[in-house]
Amino acid sequence: MNEAYVVNNEREVILNVGPQHPATHGVLRYVVKLDGERIVDSDPQVGFLHRGIEKLAEYMTYHQFNPYTDRLDYLASMNNNLAYVMAVEKLLGITDQIPERAQYIRVIMAELGRIASHLVWLATHALDIGAMTVFLYSFREREYIIDMFEMACGNRLTYNYIRIGGVARDLPDGFMDRLKEFTKLFYGKVKEYHQLLTKNRIWLKRTKDVGYISKEDAINYGIAGPCTRGSGVDWDLRRDMPYLVYPELNFEIPVYDEGDVYARYLVRMDEMVQSNRILEQCIEKIPDGPVMIDEPRYVWEPKERIMMNNYALMKHFVKVVKGFKAPPGEVYFGAENPKGELGFYIYSTGEGKPYRLKIRAPSFINISAMPKMVKGGLIADIISVIGSLDFVFGECDR
Amino acid sequence: MADTVKVKINGKEYEAKKDETILQVARRNGIYIPAICYSDRFGAIGACRICAVEIVGMKKPMLSCAMKVKDGMEILTDSEKVIEFRKNIVYEWDKFHPLQCGVCDKSGECGLQDINYELNITENPLEKEADPLSVPNRTIHYEWKIIHHDANLCIQCRRCVTICDRVVNFGILALVKKEWGGREIDTKDGKPLDCEFCGQCVSICPTGAMSSKLFKYKARPWEMDKVRTTCQFCASGCQMDLNVKDNKVLRVTSEDDTPNMANLCNLGRFNYSVVESKNLINSPKVNGSSSNLDVAIKKAADILKSHGPDEIAAICGARETVEDQLALKLFFENAIKTSNIDSFASTHIGKLFSVLPKGVSPLNNVSDMEECDVIFAFGGDVANEMPRLDWQTTRNVKLLKKSKLVTAYWRDTKIDTLGSVALRYEPGQEVEFLNSLFGSLAGALNVSTDIKGSIEIPEDAVKVLSEAKKIAFLVGQEALERPNGSDVALALANLMLLFGDKVKLYASSKYNNSYGAIYSGVTNGFDLYGKSKEKVFSLYDLPKLVEDGKIRAIFLLNADLFTIFSDEDARKIFDKADVIYLDAYMSDSVKYAKVVIPVATFASTDGHYVNIEGRFNRVRKAIDRDVLMAKDVVIRIAGQYGYNLPIGYIKEALDKATFDLDQDMDSFRNVQSGGFDFTGSLKGVVVYSKFRSGIFSSFGEGASIAMEEPVLEINPEDAQTLGIEDGNYVNVEGLSALRVKAKIDDQMPKGVVSIPLWFAGYNAYNVSGSLTNLFSAKLMKGE
Ligand code: SF4
Ligand code: SF4
């Protein structure tokens, strides 16, 4: 039995935090063994939001599964779409054929998604620790981004916009202008957040030297994303296993060595700035052109062609009903998501549906390092550590 | 080893058996080759040519479905050359194919769509040269019944032709030359389709060209849920999928991996609408008026309680699930404390299974018939009684050419067209015939016996039968239901004992769970697991027992008495005894029973049927109806007795799922040859129709459209003498009169007429007498 559940002497007390608790950011049941206010041991219990998404995938065509990925980390649905779609494209061997415009749009969406996700992190993290104003500020900017998503695809939370072969439709008129406006404005906003928190004494007390994890442990636990970069691990898939047009863009990977909640805070704050830089470059570089590959084997053909051409019509039915036949084999693709590496492993037997689909959910893996981080600390540290790990249960429990 | 060879497919080496085709070897090893006309159900046709592969060293692509492997062969399944070859074929098919997937029923499961997708066809070079106005106008057969053919969608793969010929052995379809210069699928004689209406052609057609009229435009394939279940129309136990949408069964399909290899007959494939027929009983009835369930159950219990245990009897219709039967048995034996239970199985297989000879194998997989080098079909028309046995016989004889066929019946039937040694006797002479056959065979096999008969058995039959290494006995239900059916069973047992362990027995039954009725011990002479037991109560004695006041209350489970007794006998029973009747469908029994409680039909019940193979097939609930399953009704009536059914007991019986049949007959018995005494010149026989199984089967569209009304079959000469023409109505007079349509059939022997069982509002036993299928016929031309 896990040590966290065994009381060794009369000073020790076992306490349940969650599953319904405002600071657990979703349905996390966190069991802590306390000696006074000190945490002796702890154990996160996950799975309350399990929907069997991986199993569901086995009963769906590849296209049908796309909207399900929205429901993983629902704060970064664009990024989830992207990771899944890129995995399928790798399986189909069409990664190189994705039109450039589509690639730029994908990067724009991914970076906007990153900023939006980080803004929610910042808002709730600060709120948990008692700073209300930050919450209002960052939701104000997030709203701006969500409006842009809505322009592009009609939805405000679950987008299903990035599709196998490209993106669902081209950017609407006015989108670029709003994006320009946003990028101009956003540097100033980040400064505001810094003014509120970075040198705030309460903030420092609650985050500095709290929830420490060493570089070595971070690697061994397999945690990823901003959480490792706060422990001095210089690793970012956008740069180190590049995909899309990232190699053509200039950006830095913020890394801090302290390994505490504050370091992870700084990483994300800096990342927002870097994402904004990427967005600025995209605005400059984005070319005109198609946003979807022309490969009737795998993607929907335009409606007019389906209605006029027998072959498009026939194939359309096959694709819709049975799914396109992916080549047999297995692939893994991981993308740098706001929470860390989101990976999709697909095993195909050549049918229209995946034989097995496995999701490497960064939230799940990041939570696993939590007992290590809080051990020996105070019970109140749990709240800052939860905030700094930034997990979402749609993804963790799948 | 001499009979294995090595071949290379796409550069990799594989082992293969010598007589395997390239396609078989490839499929076995998971290598995909498209094949449109080939099917495991009937083998290669060689019509579509899409399965072509390149063989290194050969110029032309070869058809992998037909070509056998040779040692050292190098095969390429998707070289550029073959892909090009395949594309050209598909261009040809597509050239005039209408832009119609949007409304076509096949869309979403269409072979033509699939191959177009697979070859990624985006345009058709042939289309450019084809003048749209030159598109020939092809026939759409709106006039056919049940099946719809649209030649515009046909790719001429000849699958329909082949399945009709090689599996169904009916052979009515062909590619026929048409006025516009090309060929189309049509009936050989050009008349509207008049066939078994089994829809095998619909099930095998890769495109929407052959489709079901009953399903037309009702739903798209992907909208329906498939519920795997077991057919309710005969003891073959075919596995099929009810396609359900919005709580309605819209069509029935079956898959290649079922034991029946996706084959279904008319009843199984098209008669699904019985489950929502307007003839379903909707509410319980007490003394003829509508009531509610609680009152009806209370009333049923009161009736049963008001009689002594020996005055109560139960009869199962052999259509309910094993669970229902076991519940009834438990209730009767433990709460009412009587063993007066019988089932409709005792009219046929019950007789045979109580005299099972030592050594023979009584329950066999139908596909294991392939091990038999001789098939002996006796006493019934296999195609009418159990189509699945007919398909297997056809497979053995026509397709695999593994077995010789000997038929013994009073007329020629469809299986004789396979090429048989045909032994014939007169109806009613079964015992005499079997004794004669026994005598001749005993002689040939050097067994000394004094059993013999007066019918001459041709040499060739004796030769074929006596040389058999494994012999399949196909026993007709009809012969066992003769008035002297028990003697027929005994004479047959003698014959089987002569062959001993060479025999595989297949005894047909139109009742889907008659084998279950033997297993669960609700049949006279059988206890649980089919062990033999003392005979206490026989449904044959029922009219007499009721008349004498010995039986005063009867519990009927799916057992409509009007389907086994004449109206007169049945009415008498209802008049004198208190009857509690559980069934799903309206019948005359519903009119007269004291208490009627509706129960779930097969599509809304859950449980098991046991088929001819002794296999426990699952029956699954596909649609919701607001009625209880029969076993739950029994449980509630038992509750009124303060008796709790031991449910674990039912589970144990189901888990065992193997029969403990007693096979103690080990010596030949003398059987009385006496047959049926016909008076007058015409012998009448009551036979089974392939379009009916129980009166309720006439409530479904498939069966009732295929055959609207009963027909009397008569030899042309007899018809002429009596002045009857095809299609005339005649009055058949036996015990009482029936009016039926005459059909002149030159396969009918002279002096014999037949009428079928089980049509709504018609009872053949009114002519022949209860549980009797022979009668002296008098025919009067009707108006
Ligand atoms: S037969 Fe097939 S290809 Fe032709 S219209 Fe129907 S679904 Fe489409
Ligand atoms: S009707 Fe169907 S099965 Fe028959 S030849 Fe045409 S496409 Fe083939």
Ligand code: SF4
């Ligand atoms: S009636 Fe018999 S042969 Fe026909 S489908 Fe049903 S089980 Fe099969």
Ligand code: FES
């Ligand atoms: S499958 Fe071989 S010719 Fe059709």
